[in-house]
Amino acid sequence: MLLVLEQALNGLQYGVMLFLMAAGLTLVFGIMNLVNLAHGSLYMVGAYLATALARWTGSFVLGGLLALPATLLVGVVVEVVALRTLYERDHLDQVLATFGLILFFNELVAIVWGRAAIYTSLPPSLSGSFVLLPGLRYPTYRALVIGVGVAAAVFLYVLVTSTRLGMLIRAGASNRTMVAALGVNIRWLYTLVFGLGAALAGLAGLMAGPIYAVQPGMGEQILIQVFVVIIIGGIGSIRGAVAGALVVGMVDTLGRAFLRPTLSTIVSPAAADKAGPALASMLIYLMMAAVLFFRPQGLFPTRGR
Amino acid sequence: MAISRRAIVLAAGAVLLALVPPVAGLLNQPFYVDLFRRMMIFAIAALSLDLILGYGGMVSFGHAAYLGIGAYAVGILAFYGVDNGFLQWSVAVAASAVAALVIGAISIRTSGVYFIMITLAFTQMLYYLGISLETYGGDNGMPLRTRSQFAGLVDLRNPSAFYYLVLALLVLFLVLGRRLVDARFGRVIRAARSNEPRARAIGFSPFRYKLAAFVLAGGACGLAGALLANQTEYLTPDFMHWTRSGEIMFMVILGGMGTLFGPVLGAVVLLGLEDVLSALTEHWQIILGPFLVVVVLFAKRGLFGLVEGEVPRDG
Amino acid sequence: MAEPLVAVRGLSKSFGGLRATDRVDLDVEDGETHAIIGPNGAGKTTLIGQLAGDLRPDAGTTRFAGQDVTSLDAPARSRLGLARSFQITSIFPDFSALDNVALAVQAHSGSSFRFWRPARAERELREPALAVLDGVGLGARADVLAATLAHGEQRQLEIAMALATRPRLLLLDEPVAGMGLEETQRMVRLLSTLKRRLTIVLVEHDMDAVFTLADRISVMVYGRIIATGSPEGVRSNAEVRRAYLGEGTPP
Numbered sequence: 001m002l003l004v005l006e007q008a009l010n011g012l013q014y015g016v017m018l019f020l021m022a023a024g025l026t027l028v029f030g031i032m033n034l035v036n037l038a039h040g041s042l043y044m045v046g047a048y049l050a051t052a053l054a055r056w057t058g059s060f061v062l063g064g065l066l067a068l069p070a071t072l073l074v075g076v077v078v079e080v081v082a083l084r085t086l087y088e089r090d091h092l093d094q095v096l097a098t099f100g101l102i103l104f105f106n107e108l109v110a111i112v113w114g115r116a117a118i119y120t121s122l123p124p125s126l127s128g129s130f131v132l133l134p135g136l137r138y139p140t141y142r143a144l145v146i147g148v149g150v151a152a153a154v155f156l157y158v159l160v161t162s163t164r165l166g167m168l169i170r171a172g173a174s175n176r177t178m179v180a181a182l183g184v185n186i187r188w189l190y191t192l193v194f195g196l197g198a199a200l201a202g203l204a205g206l207m208a209g210p211i212y213a214v215q216p217g218m219g220e221q222i223l224i225q226v227f228v229v230i231i232i233g234g235i236g237s238i239r240g241a242v243a244g245a246l247v248v249g250m251v252d253t254l255g256r257a258f259l260r261p262t263l264s265t266i267v268s269p270a271a272a273d274k275a276g277p278a279l280a281s282m283l284i285y286l287m288m289a290a291v292l293f294f295r296p297q298g299l300f301p302t303r304g305r
Numbered sequence: 306m307a308i309s310r311r312a313i314v315l316a317a318g319a320v321l322l323a324l325v326p327p328v329a330g331l332l333n334q335p336f337y338v339d340l341f342r343r344m345m346i347f348a349i350a351a352l353s354l355d356l357i358l359g360y361g362g363m364v365s366f367g368h369a370a371y372l373g374i375g376a377y378a379v380g381i382l383a384f385y386g387v388d389n390g391f392l393q394w395s396v397a398v399a400a401s402a403v404a405a406l407v408i409g410a411i412s413i414r415t416s417g418v419y420f421i422m423i424t425l426a427f428t429q430m431l432y433y434l435g436i437s438l439e440t441y442g443g444d445n446g447m448p449l450r451t452r453s454q455f456a457g458l459v460d461l462r463n464p465s466a467f468y469y470l471v472l473a474l475l476v477l478f479l480v481l482g483r484r485l486v487d488a489r490f491g492r493v494i495r496a497a498r499s500n501e502p503r504a505r506a507i508g509f510s511p512f513r514y515k516l517a518a519f520v521l522a523g524g525a526c527g528l529a530g531a532l533l534a535n536q537t538e539y540l541t542p543d544f545m546h547w548t549r550s551g552e553i554m555f556m557v558i559l560g561g562m563g564t565l566f567g568p569v570l571g572a573v574v575l576l577g578l579e580d581v582l583s584a585l586t587e588h589w590q591i592i593l594g595p596f597l598v599v600v601v602l603f604a605k606r607g608l609f610g611l612v613e614g615e616v617p618r619d620g
Numbered sequence: 621m622a623e624p625l626v627a628v629r630g631l632s633k634s635f636g637g638l639r640a641t642d643r644v645d646l647d648v649e650d651g652e653t654h655a656i657i658g659p660n661g662a663g664k665t666t667l668i669g670q671l672a673g674d675l676r677p678d679a680g681t682t683r684f685a686g687q688d689v690t691s692l693d694a695p696a697r698s699r700l701g702l703a704r705s706f707q708i709t710s711i712f713p714d715f716s717a718l719d720n721v722a723l724a725v726q727a728h729s730g731s732s733f734r735f736w737r738p739a740r741a742e743r744e745l746r747e748p749a750l751a752v753l754d755g756v757g758l759g760a761r762a763d764v765l766a767a768t769l770a771h772g773e774q775r776q777l778e779i780a781m782a783l784a785t786r787p788r789l790l791l792l793d794e795p796v797a798g799m800g801l802e803e804t805q806r807m808v809r810l811l812s813t814l815k816r817r818l819t820i821v822l823v824e825h826d827m828d829a830v831f832t833l834a835d836r837i838s839v840m841v842y843g844r845i846i847a848t849g850s851p852e853g854v855r856s857n858a859e860v861r862r863a864y865l866g867e868g869t870p871p
Binding site for chain 3: 484485487488489490491492493495496499500502503504505506507508509510514517
């Protein structure tokens with residue numbers, strides 16, 4: 001039972017990271033109508049910058065704090081230089097051009113830091129674990145990730161529901177011309193939203209460093225899972241992103257942990273050893289297919305789209 | 306006269322491709338037979354994608370799935386000692402077509418960006434499936450036991466024979482493609498791409514035609530996969546990697562989508578460029594990436610658009 | 621009395637909180653030209669969309685030619701003989717004018733799962749298409765790319781595509797919108813020649829066109845049909861004048 005709880009927490013932790021990615025991607029799509037495959041590259045850039053800055057400053061926390069604005073800056077530069085011209089293009093152009101950006105970023109990172117995975121070491125204060133329940137110790141760092149992620153989600157919620165910027169974001173998602181009519185410089189609103197999305201992706205990336213391997217191409221692995229999150233949740237919807245991220249995080253984590261042992265009680269252990277991992281890695285995609293079958297617009301469809 | 310110009314370009318292209326093996330033999334550079342065969346295999350894959358992308362307007366970011374299924378069909382059958390090429394390649398086509406039927410049935414009901422993400426996600430699923438198939442090498446893949454056997458008709462171990470078989474298949478697909486897009490079926494999918502509400506209003510239900518096109522394209526790409534397995538004599542989940550889908554899609558755009566010769570040209574140019582760039586630097590993708598962006602932004606009609614001039618596409 | 625060609629009962633459709641059509645009842649007799657007029661936002665285009673099968677109603681039923689078609693989608697209704705034009709010109713811009721019409725013929729003649737024979741070479745597609753194009757006065761423009769036709773010609777082409785499906789009922793959503801005087805007159809003449817041969821439901825703001833063409837007029841306001849009658853009757857109906865015609869100068 002405790003094992004299930006621990007894995008559920010891991011699922012929550014993964015879901016939180018998926019949410020940070022999905023929120024930015026879905027906002028950018030909802031407002032600018034842009035499919036940005038290079039969103040995963042910002043995640044990767046965040047992870048690398050945090051690692052490099054942590055080494056440079058000698059402080060993990062300081063590295064993270066510096067990496068966040070740095071990733072935001074990278075995002076803004078990418079938006080101004082390349083993506084801005086894509087808003088009025090069709091999705092095919094957007095997909096291909098941002099695919100080109102992915103190749104560029106992956107290679108750039110490989111040139112600067114090499115192709116081999118690099119690992120971040122945690123400061124002693126974060127590398128331990130603490131007693132969550134009697135008999136259950138949980139890694140401090142993963143708990144921190146959950147906390148930061150939830151805080152970011154709350155921040156985003158407050159930002160979107162109760163600030164002027166949030167009002168513009170909501171209005172921009174449903175009616176572009178109206179926002180323009182309000183006298184807002186739509187171009188800078190877009191840049192701002194994109195930067196926000198980049199910062200969220202960077203946050204996910206920099207937190208991922210100590211848990212997963214930091215290597216070229218790491219962004220796309222999570223990106224495609226984030227697509228699954230968005231398809232399940234419904235595109236353009238923050239609520240959908242929350243729900244989708246939690247569902248995908250849980251199902252993926254629990255599936256990997258328990259599918260094989262569960263299967264081995266049904267079929268022979270040898271067969272379970274073979275089918276278990278295969279099925280576990282396909283689980284979220286099968287779930288996506290099931291959701292699409294019953295609700296083609298996802299769980300939380302946005303109006304008019 | 307666009308038609309005759311197009312015919313000249315096509316004939317010239319076929320002759321040039323046919324001349325590759327003897328010229329490579331003269332120059333003592335057998336590597337080029339290999340390279341151009343690879344180009345033509347990807348040309349078949351790109352051609353099949355163009356049927357749904359350029360003519361059908363379905364932005365599938367998962368076409369590598371069928372390449373992988375076709376390759377694995379050949380590899381797995383060979384693994385169990387089934388070397389008969391007729392059987393292997395039929396299974397490759399059939400398995401890819403069935404996968405396309407399932408993926409298409411789910412994804413074509415959605416549209417726009419959903420379609421892109423769903424096709425991408427399903428392909429990723431198959432990629433992970435390939436990785437988890439430990440019996441067949443998992444992550445690392447496995448060598449092809451032996452190239453497909455055709456009862457002595459064609460010997461694929463002979464590089465030139467294999468080359469001309471691929472060339473013949475490519476020409477066959479070009480001819481079939483030409484007939485198909487001009488026939489009633491092709492006109493329906495092109496009409497649905499052009500204006501779907503209008504197509505519905507005059508009485509077409511586009512779904513079944515689009516799904517049929519999706520299945521045909523999947524099957525054709527499955528054959529390209531079977532060829533690729535024989536080409537590399539190795540199969541790995543990388544055949545299904547999502548960047549492969551992006552590459553095939555780029556071939557279509559680079560050459561000119563909604564044309565038949567375009568994807569062929571795109572495959573030749575892209576793989577040729579990769580070959581040249583990778584000889585220059587290990588980090589050739591840092592050049593290829595921005596190149597892709599520039600092509601998308603400034604040369605949307607592709608290379609074949611330059612060949613055809615400003616004649617409107619209506620073929 | 622014979623059943624009307626179209627019988628709509630209680631048809632409703634809401635978008636969010638807005639009731640675009642609100643329990644609409646409408647009978648369209650076989651052979652008549654029935655105009656639907658009303659101010660902008662009255663729900664006329666929504667009604668056309670519901671009749672054509674593009675919009676699923678929230679409630680209500682639609683019968684066409686004696687058959688309940690409520691659950692049929694647009695392609696199915698087209699095959700039963702219901703054709704439409706769109707408020708915003710809707711053609712296949714990258715096909716020639718002839719091919720636009722030939723596609724409409726194709727949709728109603730045999731299977732389209734044919735993969736080998738060039739459709740251009742099929743006389744059973746080409747000849748009816750040419751005849752219809754001639755009929756709407758576009759015969760000389762058959763090989764012109766549809767995107768390059770003038771606006772008025774594109775609207776004519778839409779009519780030709782509708783006619784090529786051999787419909788019993790023609791739904792026209794503002795066929796003269798955005799046209800100059802001369803183009804409008806040409807379109808009205810064209811539609812006059814179709815009157816009686818076909819049943820027509822016409823949504824239109826141009827009152828000259830409406831009173832020239834219509835046998836009966838229904839007035840739609842706020843998603844409801846408030847009056848139906850002869851052109852004279854509608855013209856003199858006080859409620860209608862107040863709700864709609866009174867805003868401008870009565871013709």
